[in-house]
Structure formats: C-alpha cells, structure tokens
Amino acid sequence: MRKMNGEEFDELVSFFDGMARTTWLKQIHDTLKDTTGSWTDKEVLDVGCGTGRLLLRGAEEAKRLVGVDLSSEMVKASIQQFFYHELSGKSEFLVADAExxxxxxxxxxxxxxxxxxxxxxDPAKGIREIHRILNDGGMIAMLNPTEKMxxxxxxxxxxxxxxxGFERTALLKWSNVSTRRHRYTENEMTGLLQDLHFTEIKHKEVLGGLAIISTAKKEQNS
Known part of the structure; x- marks a missing residue:
C-alpha cells in the first residue's frame, strides 16, 4: 500500500477545514473531547492535525497544544487559526510524519x-510512535472507520x-478513502492496541456504527 505524501493534502486545506466544520464531524470532535475528559495542565498532541480545529476544543484548559501534519499548508492554516484565537503562546505546529x-x-x-x-x-507503526511519546498512563484517542463503512x-x-450538500460530499469522500485503506472491527482494534502495550481500551460507535472512537492508556513502565 502506497504511503501518502504531504503535497497530496496541500491543495485540500479548504476542503478539510470545511469538513472539520460539518455538523457530523463537529459532533465527533465534541465526543472526542467528552471522552478524553479534562485537558487541564496536559501536554496534548494531535497527529494529523489538519487545520487545528480539534485542538481548539480544549485549548483554554491545556498546558500546551502541539499539532503535526504531513502537509505544510495544513500546518500554516493551524498556526493562523491559533494566532486568530490568541493561542499562539501555548501552541506549536510542525510538519512531521506520523511514523x-x-x-x-x-x-x-x-x-x-x-x-x-x-x-x-501499516497503522501499527504510527500507533507505536504515539505509544513512545506518551507518558506512562497517557491516553491515546483515535477515530477510525469500521468494517461497516x-x-x-x-x-x-x-x-x-x-x-x-457539502456535508454529504465530505462524508462520501471520507468513506471512499476508508474503503481503499484500513477499516477495523472493535475486536481488531482492541487486539492491535493490546499488542502495543495499551490498557483500559474502550470503543464508542459514531456515525451510526460506520466509525469508532477508540481510547486507551499506555501501560505503566511499558
């Protein structure tokens, strides 16, 4: 399976920002925030941050917010977004590879x-990297399409x-990319996270079961 490159996403900044503002994805972002609880005094990372809208959810609480994306244009958009919200002092955005x-x-x-x-x-490579940079007991939170998508x-x-309208177009495009990449059952995702030394694994269906939010904590001393 071919690896994506940043340039493929550079021209899609306005599309991805529009998708992040759709009703369906905003609801998922709200659920992600609720599921992860308070960000007070936490160092928070978003891998594949797009235009930074998810990180804005807990920006007032968090100690520091960091976003990485393969696309330099997405990173520029995030920097601008946080400057607009007067949050530049506690945020950092970098071009980086999830692996x-x-x-x-x-x-x-x-x-x-x-x-x-x-x-x-190989999604396990990216999840392994997140495991590496998390503190013991730190939490990973992911959104992935299920086998039903x-x-x-x-x-x-x-x-x-x-x-x-656009909301439907964005959802169909997301589903189309999903079917050409990886989709997971809850059991498959649980197995993957367990293999990578995560514990307290939980899943929550969104989009009527077409996608799942998965959260887990890094095992102590793993």
Whole structure:
C-alpha cells in the first residue's frame, strides 16, 4: 500500500477545514473531547492535525497544544487559526510524519489521531510512535472507520440523517478513502492496541456504527 505524501493534502486545506466544520464531524470532535475528559495542565498532541480545529476544543484548559501534519499548508492554516484565537503562546505546529514523530519519549499526556492511522500502510507503526511519546498512563484517542463503512452505507446514513450538500460530499469522500485503506472491527482494534502495550481500551460507535472512537492508556513502565 502506497504511503501518502504531504503535497497530496496541500491543495485540500479548504476542503478539510470545511469538513472539520460539518455538523457530523463537529459532533465527533465534541465526543472526542467528552471522552478524553479534562485537558487541564496536559501536554496534548494531535497527529494529523489538519487545520487545528480539534485542538481548539480544549485549548483554554491545556498546558500546551502541539499539532503535526504531513502537509505544510495544513500546518500554516493551524498556526493562523491559533494566532486568530490568541493561542499562539501555548501552541506549536510542525510538519512531521506520523511514523517518525520528532519528540522525545514520554513527552505527552494525551495524543489524538483522527484521520491518519487508517491511511498508513501499516497503522501499527504510527500507533507505536504515539505509544513512545506518551507518558506512562497517557491516553491515546483515535477515530477510525469500521468494517461497516462504504460508499453505500455512508450514502444511506446521509439520507437517513438529512445530510446534504457539502456535508454529504465530505462524508462520501471520507468513506471512499476508508474503503481503499484500513477499516477495523472493535475486536481488531482492541487486539492491535493490546499488542502495543495499551490498557483500559474502550470503543464508542459514531456515525451510526460506520466509525469508532477508540481510547486507551499506555501501560505503566511499558
């Protein structure tokens, strides 16, 4: 499976920012924030941060917010976003590869990956990197498509939930990419996280079961 490169995403900044503002993805971001609890005094990382909108959810609480993305244009958009919200002083955005994060071991308390791991040729490599940079007991939170995701099921979900226009287009594009990459059952994701020394693994269905939010904690002294 071919690895993605940053240039492929550079021209999609406005599309991804628009997708992050759709009702369906905003709801998922809200759920991710609720699921991960308070970010107070936490060092928070978003791997594949796009235009930074997920990190804005807990920006007032967090001690520090860091976003990485393969796309330099996404990183520029995130920097601009946080400057606009007067949060430049507690945030940092870098061009970086999910499989080779430019951070020391045990740097972060919480790490997100919402639209990245399933795109990698080997998602375990990216999750292993997140494990490395998390503090003991630190949390990983991911969004991944399930085995139920397809163009047909996404179109049905959009119809049943009155999703139309750009919001429908964005959902169908996301589903189309998903079917060409990796999709997971809850058991498969649990097994992957256990193999990589995560514990307290939990899953929450979103988009009517077409995707799952998975959270887990890094084992102590692992």
């Amino acid at each position: 080779n994060l430019p951070f020391k071991e045990k740097t972060f308390d919480l790490a997100f990956s919402t639209c990245v791991m399933f795109l990698l040729p 397809s163009q047909e099921t996404a179109a049905s979900y959009a119809k049943e939930n009155g999703i139309s």
